[in-house]
Amino acid sequence: MSNTEQPKTQQDIVIFGGAGDLSFRKLLPALYMAHLHDRLDASTRIIGIGRQPWSVAEYHAFVDSHSPEFIEHHAFTQEDWQRFLERLHYVSLDVTDADSYIKLTNICPEPALRVFYLATAPSLFAQICANLDTAGLVDSQSRVVLEKPLGTDLASARKINTAVAEHFAESQIYRIDHYLGKETVQNLMVLRFGNAIFEPLWRAPYIKSVQITVAESVGVGSRAGFYDGAGAMRDMIQNHLLQLLCIVAMEQPISFDPDDVRDEKLKVLRSLRKMNLNDIRHNTVRGQYTAGASEGTAVKGYSEEANVPAGSKTETFVALKAEINNARWAGVPIFLRTGKRLAKRQSEIVIEFADSPFSIFNAAASTSVNAQKQPNRLIIQLQPEESIQLEMMVKEPGSGMNLTPVKLGLDLHTASDKRRAEAYERLLIDVIKGRLTHFMRRDELEAAWIWVEPILKGWQVLGDKPREYSAGSWGPSASSALMARENLTWHEEA
Numbered sequence: 241m242s243n244t245e246q247p248k249t250q251q252d253i254v255i256f257g258g259a260g261d262l263s264f265r266k267l268l269p270a271l272y273m274a275h276l277h278d279r280l281d282a283s284t285r286i287i288g289i290g291r292q293p294w295s296v297a298e299y300h301a302f303v304d305s306h307s308p309e310f311i312e313h314h315a316f317t318q319e320d321w322q323r324f325l326e327r328l329h330y331v332s333l334d335v336t337d338a339d340s341y342i343k344l345t346n347i348c349p350e351p352a353l354r355v356f357y358l359a360t361a362p363s364l365f366a367q368i369c370a371n372l373d374t375a376g377l378v379d380s381q382s383r384v385v386l387e388k389p390l391g392t393d394l395a396s397a398r399k400i401n402t403a404v405a406e407h408f409a410e411s412q413i414y415r416i417d418h419y420l421g422k423e424t425v426q427n428l429m430v431l432r433f434g435n436a437i438f439e440p441l442w443r444a445p446y447i448k449s450v451q452i453t454v455a456e457s458v459g460v461g462s463r464a465g466f467y468d469g470a471g472a473m474r475d476m477i478q479n480h481l482l483q484l485l486c487i488v489a490m491e492q493p494i495s496f497d498p499d500d501v502r503d504e505k506l507k508v509l510r511s512l513r514k515m516n517l518n519d520i521r522h523n524t525v526r527g528q529y530t531a532g533a534s535e536g537t538a539v540k541g542y543s544e545e546a547n548v549p550a551g552s553k554t555e556t557f558v559a560l561k562a563e564i565n566n567a568r569w570a571g572v573p574i575f576l577r578t579g580k581r582l583a584k585r586q587s588e589i590v591i592e593f594a595d596s597p598f599s600i601f602n603a604a605a606s607t608s609v610n611a612q613k614q615p616n617r618l619i620i621q622l623q624p625e626e627s628i629q630l631e632m633m634v635k636e637p638g639s640g641m642n643l644t645p646v647k648l649g650l651d652l653h654t655a656s657d658k659r660r661a662e663a664y665e666r667l668l669i670d671v672i673k674g675r676l677t678h679f680m681r682r683d684e685l686e687a688a689w690i691w692v693e694p695i696l697k698g699w700q701v702l703g704d705k706p707r708e709y710s711a712g713s714w715g716p717s718a719s720s721a722l723m724a725r726e727n728l729t730w731h732e733e734a
């Protein structure tokens with residue numbers, strides 16, 4: 241790594257895996273939106289890297305036929321799109337061949353701020369970083385973005401991190417978890433630390449339980465090649481759901497600086513109670529979808545999807561009960577749940593507050609006995625709508641003192657008429673501006689693996705087979721039973 245500190249007049253975003261799924265579905269549409277809203281410097285070029293021996297025109301044709309459908313309709317105009325394509329370059333190279341990087345060096349002027357986005361298989365990360373460095377393309381201001389999944393277990397994650405660290409300082413490494421770029425996730429920090437009313441109650445014994453659900457209605461689609469080796473635990477829980485948990489559970493950071501925030505998230509991960517075999521048997525549920533109906537259409541089961549090996553035991557659903565061993569959360573069960581082909585796309589965090597210690601509205605005074613039992617809940621919905629709702633009890637109009645639940649609702653879309661950028665756009669701009677707060681630090685990522693890995697191993701030791709659930713349902717019945725043991729139910733709206 242050289243230490244050139246010259247002022248950077250040129251910005252280059254170099255995307256390895258430039259013709260891959262992630263690029264044409266997410267990264268290029270996000271960069272188009274950033275371009276459209278003047279968030280990219282006039283000098284910014286986007287350089288797609290791929291194996292295909294394409295000319296720039298051929299790459300444009302590929303992008304043109306794949307990306308526009310992933311851009312919001314109202315934001316797309318041919319004129320803007322053509323201007324965006326002018327920023328887009330292409331270099332065909334074999335990323336494992338150090339000599340071929342000369343092609344990239346040749347089109348990268350000095351000085352330039354270079355962002356290398358590695359949207360390839362993680363097994364290539366080490367080699368790409370080494371080859372970039374050897375080619376003289378890495379300096380102290382270069383940035384590298386690492387897409388998940390970063391490894392398949394602790395050892396492989398450490399190996400990748402160590403290899404990347406030979407060429408980039410930690411402050412140059414952006415480990416992306418796109419959930420941290422979602423507006424509502426960022427809003428959660430403001431909800432917690434920008435409002436005085438929640439903080440005193442945000443702890444045991446005032447919180448009875450926490451639920452974090454990321455439910456998807458889609459199936460594995462064309463990604464079985466990757467997914468079958470990963471499963472829901474590695475694909476979703478290890479990263480997205482644990483990151484959401486960190487933001488829900490962390491202490492107030494001393495500032496919004498990257499390391500202050502990440503220090504607090506790390507403490508949460510390190511405080512997660514390790515599960516032994518008994519815990520794994522009782523507190524985790526794996527599932528795999530069978531044929532069913534998704535949003536009114538008949539769909540295949542996981543085992544019938546393209547490229548899924550016969551007899552696959554990969555889980556497409558996980559529900560589990562976690563516990564955090566610290567003073568704030570002792571005794572509060574935390575439920576995490578994610579799955580594909582569930583009843584609907586619904587990602588949310590539900591904070592269920594403790595029951596009132598004593599109720600003067602007893603059964604005799606009320607005809608709505610059940611309603612009395614309903615606890616206050618704060619429901620933070622990330623998807624499909626972005627909203628915050630507080631469920632409260634009010635008096636039912638009329639004679640008597642009957643209680644009924646109502647929702648105090650905040651629809652975040654109507655709360656402001658400012659444009660809400662997609663997660664990838666926001667995070668890419670953060671990378672360009674050098675803002676690391678919403679990216680994972682190495683120790684965070686490794687701490688997540690330290691908690692997850694014994695569960696993966698435990699399933700193997702126990703010979704655990706995923707339980708079947710019909711596509712379009714809310715997962716295996718054992719998932720509801722997990723909650724029922726604590727007298728709780730999942731929050732599921734039709």
Ligand code: BG6
Nearest residue numbers: 388418454456475476480587623
């Ligand atoms: C990705 C997972 O990280 O997140 C996918 O690899 C999953 O399997 C996706 O579908 C969900 O993201 P979102 O933003 O659509 O909820």
